Amino acid sequence: MWIYEKKLEYPVRIKNPNPKMAKLIITQYGGPDGELAASLRYLSQRYIMPIPEAKGLLTDIGTEELAHFEIVGTMVYQLMKGASPEEIKAAGAADYFVDHGRGVYPQSAAGNPFTAAYIQSKGDPVTDLYENLAAEQKARSTYEYLIRTADGADVIEPLQFLREREVVHFQRFGEALMKVQEYLESKKYF
Amino acid sequence: MKNNERARLLDEIRAIEFMTIELNLYLDTHPDDQKALNDYNSYTKQLMALKDEYQRRYGPLSNFGTAVSEYPWAWINEPWPWELD
Numbered sequence: 001m002w003i004y005e006k007k008l009e010y011p012v013r014i015k016n017p018n019p020k021m022a023k024l025i026i027t028q029y030g031g032p033d034g035e036l037a038a039s040l041r042y043l044s045q046r047y048i049m050p051i052p053e054a055k056g057l058l059t060d061i062g063t064e065e066l067a068h069f070e071i072v073g074t075m076v077y078q079l080m081k082g083a084s085p086e087e088i089k090a091a092g093a094a095d096y097f098v099d100h101g102r103g104v105y106p107q108s109a110a111g112n113p114f115t116a117a118y119i120q121s122k123g124d125p126v127t128d129l130y131e132n133l134a135a136e137q138k139a140r141s142t143y144e145y146l147i148r149t150a151d152g153a154d155v156i157e158p159l160q161f162l163r164e165r166e167v168v169h170f171q172r173f174g175e176a177l178m179k180v181q182e183y184l185e186s187k188k189y190f
Numbered sequence: 191m192k193n194n195e196r197a198r199l200l201d202e203i204r205a206i207e208f209m210t211i212e213l214n215l216y217l218d219t220h221p222d223d224q225k226a227l228n229d230y231n232s233y234t235k236q237l238m239a240l241k242d243e244y245q246r247r248y249g250p251l252s253n254f255g256t257a258v259s260e261y262p263w264a265w266i267n268e269p270w271p272w273e274l275d
């Protein structure tokens with residue numbers, strides 16, 4: 001089971017509303033390379049992992065991604081909060097506003113609703129870990145694109161934190177892949 | 191201000207917790223690294239002490255039987271994590 005902790009993993013204190021930025025950042029909430037997809041992917045794949053290291057890692061990274069899902073949701077919430085309908089319209093976010101108001105909805109920057117089609121759980125630990133290496137790189141690229149379009153330390157710093165976590169996750173998945181491959185090789189000979 | 195003190199303590203908790211998250215993931219793939227394990231245990235003890243202090247002063251950080259509450263039920267006290275404080 002999971003226990004909720006009533007705090008963010010990294011603080012979000014955004015000073016001014018910015019609906020345009022909210023509409024871009026939402027892609028890491030419910031987009032193809034976003035945190036919801038990441039969490040759902042790892043927490044679904046972990047059942048068939050053959051070694052304890054990989055079972056633990058997928059559980060733990062899947063859990064950390066949920067904390068990132070909350071950080072991104074908080075960013076979207078704070079970026080929409082207090083924006084007037086006129087400001088939202090001027091920011092090009094009227095389409096989001098008519099569907100969701102100032103609420104937080106899992107969709108991509110292009111407006112596609114979240115779908116499990118973004119992820120795979122193939123029942124093959126090697127295949128799944130390769131998918132995860134790619135997923136972490138795609139998330140890193142997305143954060144880099146977001147950082148380039150953002151201004152203000154209050155928006156950029158949480159994005160940088162999230163970007164760095166993808167780099168660490170990539171590293172750990174690479175180690176898990178090597179251990180899983182070693183294990184599968186050893187089983188072949190004994 | 192009381193609120194600033196609360197945010198400061200939360201930032202301190204986050205900093206120590208970050209070390210435990212990093213070490214936890216590292217230990218998942220390096221379970222025999224004794225030095226990393228000692229660090230993990232030491233940061234965990236610091237984190238538990240800080241959380242105890244926080245919860246004594248500001249109410250539960252976690253639900254479902256992980257922290258006791260004063261009357262009335264303090265779990266629902268604002269701010270929630272997404273709210274600016």
Ligand SMILES: [Fe+2]
Binds near residue numbers: 038065139166169
């Ligand atoms: Fe990640």
